Amino acid sequence: MYCVRTLMRRLLPVGTIVCLCTGLNAQVAGTISGYVRDASGAVVANAVVTATSTEQQFTRITRTDNTGFYNLLAMPSGVYDVGMASPGFEKLVQNGVRLTLGENLRLDGVLKVGSVASEVTVSSAATLVNTTSQTLSGLVDDRRVQDLPLNGRNIMSLARILPGIVAVNAPQEMDNTRAGPNMSVNGGRSVNNNYTFNGANFTHFGQTTGMNYPPPDAIQEIRIQTHNFTSEYGNNSGSHVTVTSKAGTNHFHGSAWEFLRNDKLNARSFFQPRRTVSRQNQAGVSAGGPLRRDRLFAFGYYQKLWNRPEAGTTQVFVPTPAQRTGDFTALRATLRNASDGLTGQPMLDPSGRPCIAGNVVSPGCISPAARTILEKFIPVSPTGIYFSVGPEPSGSYTWMTRVDFLQSRKHNVYAHFHRDAYNQTFTAGNIKPFTTGTRKVENSNYSVSSIYSFSPTLLNEATYDFMHSTSLDEPDKLYPPSSLGIN
DSSP, rough: OOOOOEEEEESTTTTEEEEEEEEEEOOOOEEEEEEEEEESOOOOOEEEEEETTTOOOOOOOOEOOSSSEEEEEEESSEEEEEEOOOOOEEEEEEEEEOTTOEEEEEEEEEOOOOOOOOOOEEEEOSSSSOOOOOOOOEEEOOOHHHHHTTTTGGGGGGGGGTTTTTEEEEEOOOOSSSSSSEETTOOOOTTEEEETTTTTEEEETTEEEEOOHHHHHGGGEEEEEESSGGGGGSSSSOOOOEEEOOOSSSSOOEEEEEEEETTTTTTOOTTTSOOOOOOEEEEEEEEEEEEEEEEEEEEEEEEEEEEEBBBBOEEEEEHHHHHHHHTTHHHHHOOOOOOOTOOBBBBBBSSBBBBBEETOOOOOSSSSHHHHHHHHOOOTTTTTTEOOOBBOOOEEEEEEEEEEOSSSSEEEEEEEEEEEEEEEEEEEOOOSTTTEEEEEEEEEEEEEEEEEEEEEEEEEEEEEEEEEEEEEEEESSSOOOOGGGGO
C-alpha cells in the first residue's frame, strides 16, 4: 500500500505548497516477535507476553499461538521489559530489551517448569542478525546523533556514515523550500528518496527533497531503508528516511546549547583587500517530562540561529570618470561607429556628425537612460576597478512540541507540531549592493497518530499529517522603467 497525496495550488499565494496525505504511510514503530518454548524445546501455546516501556510505562499484551509464536506490533522505539508467563511455568522477565526505530526484533524465551509465583529475570542481549525481515537498512542511534560532530547541526549529515550513501547534501539553513537535504543511495538519483518525521510526510514534492529536521538535541533515532523495503514505504523508488523525535518520559530531562563562530581566526584571502566579517551564533533549549505520570507526556525544543556572513570581495570593471562622459581615448583599441540596425546607415548625432569619432562618443548620442543608470547605480573609481563587499545577514528559528497520551493499554496517541522559518537580506548583482531585498521561507508540519489494539491479533494505526511550505523573495525597492528615463 502507498500514500496518496494531492498538491493544492489554487487560491494560494505564489510559492505556497500544501501537501495532504491519506492512506498508509511509513510506520515509525517496530515489532517484537519470537517463540516461547519450554526447557525440552516444546512450544508453549497461549502464553501471555507483556512488553512494558521503562520510560513511559506503556504496556502491550499478546498471547502465543498454537506454534508458540507471538508478535507485538506497532511498538514505539525504546527500552522494554518483556515478560513471558504460562500456568505451571516460572515467569520469565527479560529486562533492557532495546527496540530501535522500525526494527523487527526477534526475542525468544524458554520457560522452566515451576511455581507461577517464581520469576526468572535475565538481561537481554542484542540480536546480531535480523532473521525476520529482508529489508536492508542502516540505523543512526541516539548516541551517534548526540556524540558525532556536525558542521551545521543538520542530522542528515550523518547519513554519509552508512554504506551505499554518497553525495549527501545537508544545508544548515533552507534558503528556499526546495533546498532541503538530499542524497544518492546505491547509485540512485538524489531526488528519488522519501522523508518522514514521526510517521508524517516530510518531503517537498516540488523537487522531491526533504525538509530540515530538528537539531540533534531533539532527535531520538534515524533509520534509512536502502533496499527491499515493503510496500508501506512506497511513494519513491529510492531510499526511505524515517526520523523520530524524542518524547517526554516519567523523568524530566532537558538540555541547553550555544555554538559560536567568528572571523577572529580566519585568514584573509589573497584576492581580497581585507578579511571579511563572519559571525554566527546558534543557541537553543530542549526539555521533556510528564504532565501526568504514566499517562500524559510532553517534549519540546526551540533553536535560533544568527548568521552574519559577509560575501567575498567582488572585483568589477566600471567606467572611469572620462569614460562616463564618452571619452575612451585611453583605450588601446579603436572604437568603430555603430550602424543603424534598420537602415544600415552610420549613426549620427543631432548635428549630423558620427556618434563615435577618435574614440570619443558624442554627448548627443549618449542615452539619457544610460546617464541616469550611471549616476544611480554605477560607482565611480579613478582606476576603473571597483571592489565591493556585500553583507548578507540571515537568521532562522525552529521549534517543535510533541505530546504523548497513553489513553489505555489498548490505545495511545501522539502528536507534534514543527515549524522552521528562515529570513535573509540578500544583495543582487556583481556590484554590491546593486539592489537589496528579503527572502522568507516558512515550513510547518502537523501530525497526529493513533494506535488502537482491538485484540492481540487486530491492531489499527492511523496517521494524519499536514504540511504547509511557503517562500517569497521581495526586493526592498522597485525601479519602474520610467524612473530611469525608459519609455
